[in-house]
Amino acid sequence: MLKLADYARVINKCSHCGYCQAACPVYLEDLLESHVARARLNLINAALIEKTIPVTPRVKEIINRCLLCTNCTRTCSSKVPCDEIITAARIELSKEAGAVDSLKKFVMRKVLNQRGLAGVLSKAGAVAQKINITSMEMPTLAAVPFDRQVSGTIEPRGERRARVAYFVGCGTNFLFPDTGNAVVKVLAYNGVEVVIPSGIVCCGIPALAEGDLESAQESVRINIEILAGLDVDAIVTDCTSCGMAFKTKVSKVFPDDDPMQEKIKPVSDKFWEATDFLAHLGLVAQPGELKGRYTYHEPCHRGWSPTVDDAPRRLLASIPGAELTEMEEPGRCCGAAGTFYLEHRELAEKIRSHKLKDIRETGAEKVVTQCPVCRFYLEIQLKDQKVVHPLGYLAGAYGL
Amino acid sequence: MKGLSRDLGQILDRNRVLTDPEDLLAYTNDATHYFKRSMPDAVVLPNTTEEVSRVMEYASKHRIPVTPRGAGSGLSGACTPVHGGIVMDMKRMNRILEIDERNMTAAVEAGVVLSRFHRTVEKMGLFYPPDPQSMSVCTLGGNVATRAGGPRGVKYGTTGNYVLGLEIVLPDGTVINSGGKFVKQTVGYDITRLMTGSEGTLGVITRINLRLIALPPEQKTIVVSCESPEQAAEIVSEIIARGTVPSMLEYLGQAAVGLMNSIISPPLTVDAGAYLLIEVDGTRTQVDYDTEVITNLCREMQPRAVRVIEDEKEAASYWKARSNLYPLLMTLMERVITEDLTVPRNMLPQMVRMVQEVSAATGVGIGMGGHAGDGNIHPTILQFQTSPELDEKSQIAIAELLKKGLELGGTISGEHGIGIHKSEYVAWELGEAQIELMKRIKKAFDPLNIMNPGKIWPEGGE
Numbered sequence: 001m002l003k004l005a006d007y008a009r010v011i012n013k014c015s016h017c018g019y020c021q022a023a024c025p026v027y028l029e030d031l032l033e034s035h036v037a038r039a040r041l042n043l044i045n046a047a048l049i050e051k052t053i054p055v056t057p058r059v060k061e062i063i064n065r066c067l068l069c070t071n072c073t074r075t076c077s078s079k080v081p082c083d084e085i086i087t088a089a090r091i092e093l094s095k096e097a098g099a100v101d102s103l104k105k106f107v108m109r110k111v112l113n114q115r116g117l118a119g120v121l122s123k124a125g126a127v128a129q130k131i132n133i134t135s136m137e138m139p140t141l142a143a144v145p146f147d148r149q150v151s152g153t154i155e156p157r158g159e160r161r162a163r164v165a166y167f168v169g170c171g172t173n174f175l176f177p178d179t180g181n182a183v184v185k186v187l188a189y190n191g192v193e194v195v196i197p198s199g200i201v202c203c204g205i206p207a208l209a210e211g212d213l214e215s216a217q218e219s220v221r222i223n224i225e226i227l228a229g230l231d232v233d234a235i236v237t238d239c240t241s242c243g244m245a246f247k248t249k250v251s252k253v254f255p256d257d258d259p260m261q262e263k264i265k266p267v268s269d270k271f272w273e274a275t276d277f278l279a280h281l282g283l284v285a286q287p288g289e290l291k292g293r294y295t296y297h298e299p300c301h302r303g304w305s306p307t308v309d310d311a312p313r314r315l316l317a318s319i320p321g322a323e324l325t326e327m328e329e330p331g332r333c334c335g336a337a338g339t340f341y342l343e344h345r346e347l348a349e350k351i352r353s354h355k356l357k358d359i360r361e362t363g364a365e366k367v368v369t370q371c372p373v374c375r376f377y378l379e380i381q382l383k384d385q386k387v388v389h390p391l392g393y394l395a396g397a398y399g400l
Numbered sequence: 401m402k403g404l405s406r407d408l409g410q411i412l413d414r415n416r417v418l419t420d421p422e423d424l425l426a427y428t429n430d431a432t433h434y435f436k437r438s439m440p441d442a443v444v445l446p447n448t449t450e451e452v453s454r455v456m457e458y459a460s461k462h463r464i465p466v467t468p469r470g471a472g473s474g475l476s477g478a479c480t481p482v483h484g485g486i487v488m489d490m491k492r493m494n495r496i497l498e499i500d501e502r503n504m505t506a507a508v509e510a511g512v513v514l515s516r517f518h519r520t521v522e523k524m525g526l527f528y529p530p531d532p533q534s535m536s537v538c539t540l541g542g543n544v545a546t547r548a549g550g551p552r553g554v555k556y557g558t559t560g561n562y563v564l565g566l567e568i569v570l571p572d573g574t575v576i577n578s579g580g581k582f583v584k585q586t587v588g589y590d591i592t593r594l595m596t597g598s599e600g601t602l603g604v605i606t607r608i609n610l611r612l613i614a615l616p617p618e619q620k621t622i623v624v625s626c627e628s629p630e631q632a633a634e635i636v637s638e639i640i641a642r643g644t645v646p647s648m649l650e651y652l653g654q655a656a657v658g659l660m661n662s663i664i665s666p667p668l669t670v671d672a673g674a675y676l677l678i679e680v681d682g683t684r685t686q687v688d689y690d691t692e693v694i695t696n697l698c699r700e701m702q703p704r705a706v707r708v709i710e711d712e713k714e715a716a717s718y719w720k721a722r723s724n725l726y727p728l729l730m731t732l733m734e735r736v737i738t739e740d741l742t743v744p745r746n747m748l749p750q751m752v753r754m755v756q757e758v759s760a761a762t763g764v765g766i767g768m769g770g771h772a773g774d775g776n777i778h779p780t781i782l783q784f785q786t787s788p789e790l791d792e793k794s795q796i797a798i799a800e801l802l803k804k805g806l807e808l809g810g811t812i813s814g815e816h817g818i819g820i821h822k823s824e825y826v827a828w829e830l831g832e833a834q835i836e837l838m839k840r841i842k843k844a845f846d847p848l849n850i851m852n853p854g855k856i857w858p859e860g861g862e
Contacts, residue, residue, distance in 0.1 A: 015730040016433045018473045022515070022536040031445070031491050032423065033472060039426030046425060058422040077663070077727035 002213065002252045004088040008049050011085055014041050015078045023075040025333040025351045026065055034062055037072035037082040044089045055093070063089050065344060067337035067351075068209055069300035070244075084252065090211030113201045113219045139175045139376045146173045146180035147198070154184050154194040161191035162281065165232045166274075167223075167246070169239035170202050171372025179372065179388075182395035183238050183274050189398055190284050197226050203245035204253065206338050213253060220250045221260065228263040235267065236274040238389055240299040240308060240370045241338075246271040247304035272305070273370060275390045279311040283318060287397035291321035294393065295364040297355065297378070298331040299371035312368055312390035319397040327358040336377030348377075356381055368393055404442050404464070408486070411444075411454045416492070418443040427487045430474045431534065431726070434735055435820060437480070440467065440487040447492050449567060449575060449606040456604065457573030459486060459850055466571075467852045468600040470511065470542025473534035475726075475738050476819030478546060478599040482854035488604060490541050496520055497607070504612045505564060505581050510541025510605050527615040529556035532815070533723040541605050547597030549815035551648035551679075551722070554773025556613075558815055560596045567607035568595055571846045581609055594841070599817050600852040602845040616681040619647070620691050621715035625672035625704040629653065629756065629768065632674040633748040635701050636772040639678075640745045644693045648679040649773025650722060656769040659728040660721035665714065672704045676772065677718055725769055729782065737781035739798060740822075741805040742814030745775040754804045755779045762797040764790070776814035802828065818856045826857055 020037040021027055027036035034043070040062060046052045047059045063086060072082040146168055164187065172179045187194050201222050207215035227235060237243045246268055254260045272280075294316065302309045309331070316322055335341060335351030355378065359367055367387045369375055379387040388396075405419040418424065419442050428437035441464075446452045459466045465485030472479055481487055493509040496517065500506065501524060508517060514535040521528050531550035532538055538548070544566070549558025565579030568591070578591035595602060626632040632651055639649065652660070652675040661667035668675070676698075680690035691708060698706045709715045721728075729736045743751045752768065755777075759766040770778035779801050781794045802812045802825050812822055812829050827835055835857060845851070 012433075012734070013730050014433065015431070015727040015736060016429055017431045017534065017727045018471055018537055019534065019724070019727060021471060021473075022513075031489075031494075032418070032426075033489065034418070034423040034426035036426075042425055042429070043422055047422075053421060053425075056420075056422060058420050062422060077724035078730035 001255050002084060002088045002091055002208070004044070004048055004085070004092045007081075007085045007088055010080060011041050011045050011049065013078050014038060014080050017078070019077070020072040020075055020082070023071040025067060025069060025071065025335065026347065029347055029350045035065060037076070037080075040066065041080065041082060041085060044085060048089055048092050060093060063093065065347070067300070067333060067335070067340050069333050069337060070303055071300055071333065074303040084249075087208050087211070090209070091213045092211075094211035094213075113215060113222070141174050142177045144177065146177035147196075147200075149177055150180065150184055151196050151198060154188050154196070156188050156191045156193045158191050158284070160193050161284070162233045163193040163195065163231070164277070165195045165197055165227060165230045165235045167203075167227070167235055167237040167242060167271075168196065168200060169237060169242040169372065171376075172238055175376060176372050176389070179238050179392055182389060182392040182400070183236070185400040186391045186395050186398065187236070187274070187278065189400060190278065190281070192281070195230060195232060197230060199226050203239075203242040204250060205241050205245045208249065208253070209338050209340075216253045220253050220264075224250070224260065224263050224267055227267045232270070234272050234277060235270045236272045236277045238274045238370060238391065239372060240273055240301040241373070243271055243273045243308070244301040244304045273308045273311065275315055275370060276305055276308045276311040278391070279307070279314045283315070285398065287319045287394060288399055289320040290393075290397040292366060293323045293325050293362070293364045294366040294368050295325050295327045295359060295362040296330055296390075297327070297334065297359070297367055297369040297374060299369055299374050300331075300333050300337075301371065302331075308370075312370070315390060316368065316393060319394065322393070322397065325362040325364050327362050329354075329358060332358070334374045334378055336373045338373060341377060352377065352381065359385060366393065407458060408442055408444055408455065411458060412446060412451050416445040416447070418445075427469065427472070427489070428480060430472045430477060430479050432475055432477060432737075432821070434737060435477050435480070438482055439484065440481040441484045443487045443489055445489050445492045449493075449569065452488065452569045452604050452606055453573040453575055455486065455488065456569050456571055460572045460848060463848055463850060465850050465853050466604070468541070468545065468604045470539030470545070471513070471534070471537045473538045474542065474546055474817065474819065475740070476546070476813070476817045476821040478817050478819035478852070478855055479542065480820075482820060485850070490604075490606075491539060493541075493606060499524060499526070499612075500581065501526065503581060504614075506610045506612055507581070508540050508608050508610065510539060510544075510608065512540045514538050514540060514543060521612055522615055525615050526612040528562065528610060528612055530559045530562060533726070535723070540608055540610070544596050544605055544608055545598060545600055546817040547815065549771070549774075549776075551650055551771050551773075553771055553776070553815070554649050555645045555647045555681075560593070562611045563592055563596050563608060564611050565609035566592050566595055566605055568602075569604040569606055571603060571848065571851050575606075579609060583611060597817065599819060599855055601842060601855055602851060616647070616683070618684050618687040619679055619681045619715075620687050621709045621718060622678040622680070622691065622694060622698075623668065623707045623709060623718070624676040624678065624698050625669075626674045626676065627704060628673035629752045630749055631701065631703060632676050633752040633772070635676060635698055635703065636748050637746055638697060638701065639694060640773070642693070642697060644690055644697075646678045646690065646694065646773060647681040648677070648719075650677040650770065651675075651772035651777050652677055652722075652769050653767050655732075655767055656725055656729075659731065660718075660725060662728070663717055663721035663724060665717045677722060679719070729767075729780070733782050733784060734786045735781075735783035737783075737794065737798070738816070739779045739781070739801055740776065740813040740816040741779055741801055741810055742774065742776040743805055743808045743810035745773070747808045747810070748772060748775060748777070750808055751775075751777065751805065751810070754808065755801065758797055758800045758804065762793050762800065764793050764797040766797065766801070771814075774814070775810070799825070820855060823856055823858045
């Protein structure tokens, strides 16, 4: 479970090799050793586990100046789950009165965890204004969220090859319903029956990033109750972060002996990123010609499946005329990380600047990426390139 | 230290001076996890040689210890403070100043990360061989200061073989330039060589001139599964004796390969007593010839299996796994102490036997994995669980290893340096007269003993 005490042993598995310096987007900008996983772990150990130093504002600042991109965890050969330890530290810190501010809690509980309620969107807009976020940085919400556009079961074209549930994340639902439409159409076009379960809420990742364990538990409970009852071969998501949540994090918001675990396991086992799922299943319909050059940005939250990073490349390679130009470092973070970019504006922009440069250097007209937050955060700075989900790109080639 | 933060804040801007304990904590360790840690009073992050010079001038005036630091990826405690003072974090000085293709040299600032330098020169068809396994993060300044090396040492030597010149800030703030872009020089003492491996005890290295060579166009990786550690060592000795020089020649114990299999793709069968991981490089003809010579020679000695890895991705996974061996060990262990004993290469079979004997006699687990090709096989103390008794036994085992290694004609450190890790054993190798000479050199450079005091020899060189 994401309780700091449970990590007391594994935190000492850090060899201190420092290889995380090469992986941490924050460290690579700040070039301060206190801002890299090796030091963060030492600090959390000292301040929150062994309690040899007091919990100062600087301690909190260092713990909060982390994208939770998981790059350190994926790089760590000692297999220290650095991002989980930082999440657990934030949960620990949030126990102090008022640590997670009430406005954020409101967003978690009322907006992300009750997305079906009427008036939610206007509330979100009001919240945005209240915390003084300019329209440039706050994504424009879709006029009609995806869950009001498509619902129920979508029949496959031709013979049914699989029956899947489509977990629609908040990014797709509120910001990019076009991705949702593409996922449904492309899957159905390739013989997959798609069930869109109703009542789904946020995956829980944003709440965990705030150290708000209760909100995360609430959302996981709601989702798991719905998903566990479905008769499907797989559950797909278009969002790498939602996938990571269900594959590797949701079981950790409850104690190991919690009865929820029995329901979580089979749901978790069935989770696939939609592109990855389709690449494994194979396309039955040959895409039409779609001339153009694209480049692919690998979202950071890709470590939960060994093939999720390569699936878009494999799928899009089947489109005649579509030419992939790799950017310098496809796996480099874009800096957005949920709401991190709002609270660490200058740092996030610096991290993004490398990505934008790499993208522009490819000369590609389109950037393909699975993560809706990466998409939003990159797109607001790209005038000449459009950012789309890989299945959005594929839908275009199918003429769907 | 009163006024330190204010004074340093006037030399550099305030946000490049760290004095909060939460920040200082990050500078108390290097890549080791078992030394006693002690806090500096401040960390400075200079951008220029001039700033380094002014900090040194200030430190001299107030007799404040200064410990230069690169990425903190060393294994000897060379870059951590033992008497407080200032840690000089060099990573902001990270410009590649020049790559002179016609002259095959480069000039860099000390904080340039090695792997970035590798990528940059290799894009131009040039090659900088030194490859300490922390290359994804370690800095060239740190490499020079510790005379660092890696697997390619067997064919290409270590950092010391590539340093042509240095810009050095002396403890009183004076800036000097030794060597230069030329490939040879006979003008007075070789200060460049003296600084190389000086572990921050003589001055601060701010700029480096490096020699480059032509990038070998082809590589091939060979894996040999051996019956026993002894057989592996004999094969290594034989390869060296026959005059074939692989670009890398690594010894790996069975347990090491078991761990590396989480990266090696597809995984290697873990049934042999020990493994050799070999790379040959050069032109296509050379690579084919060397591959044939080495595989034939290996087969003559009848190991379990000899395999040439044709797939480049698969080969790369072996070398990636190799560079991650140290952190991989921590998945099984609570403590890993990497020793750096290096023996003449013909003594490898004796060394492998010796290490096993010391392990048996002391009851301390000692693994082996490393640069067999240059006699640097890194006996590594493996502690599944830490305890004061095991610590004591480990210290006895380390002393035994080093003593017996010296008897085999070896050295206590091939590439990691002394720092605080092995200072108590330095006298065994160098003898008192040589240590006294070194201390006089130290005094000539650093009369106030402010440069990284407490390193190389226990009493700090006074």
